[in-house]
Amino acid sequence: MGATLKIVTKQLRVSTSSKFQLVDITREVERVVEDSGVRNGLALIFAPHATAAVVLNEREAGLIEDIIQKIVEFTEPGHSKWRHNIIDDNAHAHIGSALFGQERVLPVVNGKLVRGTWQNIFLVEMDGPRRERSILITVMGE
Structure with a gap:
């Protein structure tokens, strides 16, 4: 019998x-x-926001x-050349989110998330402060 997909x-x-x-x-x-309970597979980390991103990097101040x-x-927050700033004044955050990405996919092996020694997972806020993300x-x- 094959393993059951979770x-x-x-x-x-x-x-x-x-x-x-x-x-x-x-x-x-x-x-x-x-x-x-997943032993081997993938983990998707996704921020459903147009002004935030998810990145992997070292946690060092x-x-x-x-x-x-x-x-x-x-x-360039507040830059006059961003046409979207006429509406919300947050074009910089939309651009950052589009370029850095709202998701990361990491392997799961033997029930553990696989990441590099210096790789932590961060939500990148670019349009805060926000009460809830x-x-x-x-x-x-x-």
């Missing part, structure tokens, strides 16, 4: 306190994977500040 989806909710912020959600994602600084430089985690496998 699909488990959980929603995380986080609040942000700054216009730009990296929120480490690694432990929460790992907990969802472990609780799913200086690096986090560097990443935020580069996102600000790259997306959602992150969907779907774990699929056997």
